[in-house]
Amino acid sequence: MTEQLFRQDPYARDASGVVIGHTQEGGIIVEPELFYPTGGGQPGDSGWIEWDGRRLTIATTVKGEDGTSVLVPAEPEALPPQGAHVVQVLDWERRHKHMRVHTALHLLSVVVPLPVTGGAIGAETGRLDFNMPEPPSDMQILEDSLNRLIDRDLEVTEGWISEAELDANPSLVKTMSVQPPRGHGRIRLVRIGTGTEQVDLQPCGGTHVARTGEIGTVRITKVQNKGKQNRRVSISLE
Template sequence: MTDALFRDDAYVRETTGYVQAHTPEGGIILDASIFYPTGGGQPGDSGNLIWDTGTLSIATAVKAEGGHVALVPAEPAALPAVGTKVIQQLDWERRHRHMRVHTALHLLSVVIPLPVTGGSISAEKGRLDFDMPEAPEDKNYIQAQLNTLIAQNLPVTDDWITDAELDANPALVKTMSVQPPRGSGRVRLVRIGQGSEQIDLQPCGGTHVARTGEIGSVRIGKIEKKGRQNRRVNLFIED
């Protein structure tokens, strides 16, 4: 299993690693990875690998068998051999925008406290689909509430519970279409706020900013009808 360094500290932009294997599709598996693999609506990270005799541009990262993370080259090229020590460099600006959007979507699920039926993240925008038969009457109110929460600069932290503890607290899961990652015996919870100021707690394997103020101001875009029961709320980060 690849050591998921991105989960321990989402702010690590560069580190070393060792090539453990190559996938049949031409991906590179390292012993430890700061590259987040595509999942939960969040795109895989991009960046570069550097070693003594070469450099390789990484287009994305994906999940591979056995709990591994496979780094996908941007174009066909010679891969570093198994055992090679490499330097991992993230496209930090892109990753950080993913972190901002992802955390903003957690806050959106607080402002609109309805079951989430889907979602996606990009470097410019994000969206959540809600089990919402009727569209909200005031989009500007949602935007104002969201920016108020962001401005409180609440801490974003994580914790871990067992699979059994999650089963005993099913209300923690807001998403109807994506279930929390299981299999290791424990599930990661992302918490926004602390103590009496806690406003959100839900299972999530993605990357997030350390405090809500880091998101910056956001804008609510179109609210679209997606089926009889679903409404899609689009969100843009402003900068």
């Protein structure tokens, strides 16, 4: 496994690195990994890399076969060779919005305590699908509850448990459609609030803000019927 800066320090906006490989499709693998790869409903990071006075725009980032981040160029241009020293630069404004929306969706799963059947994260909006036979009676109550949690400015931290520990505590997994990544012996947990202030704890590999107050005000824009017992709740950053 290469070093994952996006997980160790989600606030890192740029980082030096070395090209350690290319994919047959024209992707670039850089160590350490600054760019978050598409996964868990969160889009891959974009930005650019620089080397020898050149700049290459990165349109998105995907997971390679071994789980590493693969940078996807926006245009079919010449790539930095293997061994080249590069500077990686994120589109920070986009990444930070992903972090805010992703953390807000964790809190949405708190105010709507039902099994999650799907979800997606954008730079301005996000949504969760719930196993919800009947729509909520009052969207304003949901929105107010969500913003009260945000306004508590709770700390967001991470920890790790073994795969066996997760198997012994299946209730930690809220998502019915997406299971936490396995194969490395341990699972990352994201915790919102600490001690008696804890409101959420669930497996997640995405990027999040350090405190909920950083999310800002959120609006619930709509609730859609997506099946017999499926409701989609969409939110947007104000």
